[in-house]
Amino acid sequence: xxxxxxxxxxxxxxxxxxxxxxxxxxxxxxxxxxxxxxxxxxxxxxxxxxxxxxxxxxxxxxxxxxxxxxxxxxxxxxxxxxxxxxxxxxxxxxxxxxxxxxxxxxxxxxxxxxxxxxxxxxxxxxxxxxxxxxxxxxxxxxxxxx
Numbered sequence: 001x002x003x004x005x006x007x008x009x010x011x012x013x014x015x016x017x018x019x020x021x022x023x024x025x026x027x028x029x030x031x032x033x034x035x036x037x038x039x040x041x042x043x044x045x046x047x048x049x050x051x052x053x054x055x056x057x058x059x060x061x062x063x064x065x066x067x068x069x070x071x072x073x074x075x076x077x078x079x080x081x082x083x084x085x086x087x088x089x090x091x092x093x094x095x096x097x098x099x100x101x102x103x104x105x106x107x108x109x110x111x112x113x114x115x116x117x118x119x120x121x122x123x124x125x126x127x128x129x130x131x132x133x134x135x136x137x138x139x140x141x142x143x144x145x146x
Contacts, residue, residue: 037111042060057081059078060076062076062113062124070141071143074125076123108126
């Protein structure tokens, strides 16, 4: 499937599911390792955000959409609750919860969710994505390996 067709399909399906949120059990890759790794710092920052918003079940949604300067972009948003949508998988490590839809998971499987602190910004980030061939300088978009 061409990269352009994949981006269009992903953008459409992500938009259709944008407000359909859910909760499912953890998923393991064929290797037996977790599909997503949450660093202790990311979990700590999620806990701080949950306390600040008085939302103990606060989760970070990580999605992939077509766009950005490299073809695909990471999208992050907080969610206080999840609905019963079988398309979503919730990962929990170190007390932090990250929710990813199944289609986006295929693009970030094996990645690490971290919190990066720099002089000009601090933000959650997908790092060490084994599916990304290249990324942009700001780290918010990537291109797939062939």
